[in-house]
Amino acid sequence: MYLQILKKDLKRKRTMNVILLLFIILATTFVSSSVNNIATVTNGLDHFMDEAGMSDFFAMTLNRAAEQDIQEVLDSSDAVESFGIEEFLIKESMSVSRQREEPGTDATIAIMACEDSQLNYYDVNDEVITSVEPGEAYVAIKWLEEFNYEIGDVVTINIGDKTREFTIAGGLKDVCLGSKMMNVVRFMVCRDDFNYFNSDEEIRQEYGGKMCYIFSGDDAAVTNLLSEAETGLLFSGSKDQVKVGYVMDMVISGTLLVISICLILIAFVVLRFTITFTLSEEYREIGVMKAIGIKERTIRGLYMVKYFALAVVGAAVGFLVSIPFGGMLLETVSSASMLGGGSSTLINLICSILVIVIIMMFCFGCTRQVQSFTPVEAIRSLTKGERFKKKGFMRLKKSSFKPRSFLALNDVTSSPRRFGLIVGVFALSLILLLVIDSTVATLSNSRLIKSFGFAESDVYMTYGDLLNNVSTGDGVETIEEYLSDVENEMAANNMPCECYCDLMLKLTIQNKEGNRAFKSVVYYGVNTTMDMYDYADGSAPSNPNEVAITPLVSETLGVYIGDKITIVHSFGEEEYTVTGYFQSMNNLGEGVRLHQTARVDPSQVAGYNAIQFKFTDNPSNQEIDSRIERMKEIFDNSKIRTGDDYVAEMVNVTGILSTVSRILLVVMVVIVVLVTTLMERSFSAKEIGEIAILKAIGFNNKTVINWHTRRFVIASVISVIVALALFYPVTIVSITPIFKMMGAFYGVNYVVRPLQTFVIYPLIMVAVTSAAAWGAALFTKTITPANATENE
Amino acid sequence: MMEKVLEVSNLCKTYIVNKRQNNVLRNVNFSISEKEMVAVMGPSGSGKSTLLYTVSGMDRSTAGQVKFFGQNIDKLDSKEMAEIRLDMMGFIFQQMYMLKNLTVFDNMILPACQSKKNFSSKQEIVAFGQQLMRKLGIIDIADSDITEVSGGQLQRACIGRSMINHPKMIFADEPTGALNRSTSDEVMEELVKLNSEGTTIMLVTHDVKVAARCTRVLFIDDGCIKGEKFLGKCENVSLIQERERALSGWLMEMGW
């Protein structure tokens, strides 16, 4: 008998059941694939670290800045249990050209010999790379992907006056430098090729360095050791800090998890709605069943069997879909440079079963109603309609709307819970989209440069030889001269501008007592003034003896505004007064800002931000774009871009986030279409009598369809208003912690793209709702006036 | 000679259920003139409701012709048909179908708001609606929820709704079917009054007392019109019982 009734039900309410099934499939797919993604990324990272043999501590030194050999320093320390060293050659913005039309790139590349490997490096098939053929090279996957290199491409490496060509043999997975936040690209060649460059004493001194993998139980001791020694430290960090480099991968997986949690919520809310809706429709049937003496348990079992069948089918399909879908997401969203490990279909299976269990629990709760009413109540409740419902406050006689609009508005106000649900679901999906969109906008807006602790400008140019000019030159004056040359050249080309540049030094900083110290990035601007930077608290340094620090430095050293800190320069220790705090998303939030007149040793400069151009004649955006093209010719440099592009490049996740926002847009459309169709079809199923009477008294099809469509349009317009009111606070609450993790302790100024936010996305929402509601409302055409006397 | 409001010739209606044909109406021929009040009677399942729906354009016929004021309504598309229903016809059903989300008054004026042909402003509609309600004696329940009022009151509101657009003709399917005797009488009173004011009426009924107040009775059985009886205008209320007796006798002959 069960099967019989089930079969009939499935047939009779086909549309509803199909939509319900789709929802279950969608929910299962999203839940299992994103839980799996999280597992892959978090577990996968630990797994990757273990497999690769990552050390507790990692340090990278530059020979040119070193006074002591790091090897000796490490050897002499008790805190260090063991360590391994890889020699490398590094060049900021090394030019790498390839034999294809596209321009070459100038990423920071660290060349090393395969034979020196201290960690396991993997190829794309997760096999450890044990040897490299002469003339070939394995290069970090993130770089190959970003710049579209392919296996077999020939690249030319220029260091000093030596040049050699390499054929790319494959991608390289590198746990230590592989994350997108690390700006160094590993380039692995064979020992002979490496020695071709490295055997040159001058090259080794200028470009050489050491990567040290240190095993020690005492991170703090190692930190102290490295900060005291003059080893030319470029970067150092514990295993955990290396992990943080993968934060963006986590954030993106987290975003997906949030999306899927929302989807589960939506799926369950809709499910609950459908169950109560179908139940109320079947009150009389249930009443009759009760009246003739069928046990409650049996009646309840009937519904449970139906939803169990739907849940199992839906979850099974969802499970199957989630495997390729999850793989696809992982590919677009997570780094291909990780070792595939944590992923397993078991997680998908568990999630799918969980969805079934939750649906059943839910269904069990909903069907409890069956118990609560007597046969008489059940039978009567149908004839009396929805007895306890109070109609809305709108009156046709007082309204100036046409009936179709009035009826639509009146429906919405009469059933606030029903339409509130729709508004909630729509608003939620729109908010998600808007949050991600404004995050993308923020991460690719020139303004964000200030949150990195730099000054803003119109154009940014990275230029390879600048650093060599500084470190080989006699002082900062070399850069000043260079910058004024550039300014003159620009002026001569009718592009009047100011040029400036932020230098970064890696120096030991201490509190006054000298009991706390560490190596931090120290910023020194050439041609900039202190008012060009943002300060969160306090004031800008006003003389060479004052500095601003980041909250991280303040916390680590225990120094606050008004206190003194010491910076160890090559020419001696200098004491400075802290006047203010600023934030920087570089190096996870560390940094000290020196006054422009402070003294620094150019040979200690470890890097620079970019050569920045601020035009003095307020050109338009198009004008800036065309100037950039001209500048590329003048300076023969392809690495010249706008602030927006420069920020996007620095943050390096904008592309992935854009993908996420596109996925979200699709998700939103799918949700809106499904929810609208489901709701409209279930509403009109209950309103056949009313529709028929309207047709009988002379309403035509168009008016009826219009009425039904408008209800959803009203709901979607309300949801747009709700979403627009809420997305900004939601963005601040949900995204700010992520920026804080990256070092923006005071949060950032979010950018809202007005066109997308206030026009395009709302329009898409309303248009999709209208189209879906209209499509679903076409069903009402089949209702004839003669249906008026039929029982519902 | 009065103008013909409705002319029906060779009307057939066939339902196909489970691949079996059910010829509900077979070659029905009749016509209704202006100011007539015609009752349709017949056994249950004989096709009375079907006839009413088909001639009023609520349902499509299978064959035959229906002319409403000379216009062949079978040829109209659903939109034009809706327009005719809205502006020229009124409907009253056995069950009081009204929209749950509207008040009694709003339900009543809904067709007028949709049509706009008869009224130039909302105020006019409201004024006429109130006048109608007063006339029907239900002004007290104007702002009530439809679940809060009695069946008779609701049925009178339905009559009000059918009259709101000044229809040329009203179709009623057992308008008193769900009412008790005294409310049924009240409702009939309204319809007779309406008819005497010039509205043509066609109603389906099982009730001899109701039919006796009409000017003509059609008897339908097995999908065909088996007979008709002219009663004439019921001008004198005292003659009602006599009309009833005559009608009953005739119905007996017809096999009622």
Ligand SMILES: Nc1ncnc2c1ncn2[C@@H]1O[C@H](COP(=O)(O)OP(=O)(O)OP(=O)(O)O)[C@@H](O)[C@H]1O
């Ligand atoms: N939509 C439909 N589909 C199939 N058959 C129908 C449909 N509507 C009515 N019928 C059939 O047409 C016949 C006449 O029905 P109709 O409702 O016209 O009878 P009636 O004379 O109004 O009866 P009652 O006095 O009980 O109201 C019945 O046999 C019924 O089964």
Ligand SMILES: [Mg+2]
């Ligand atoms: Mg009938």
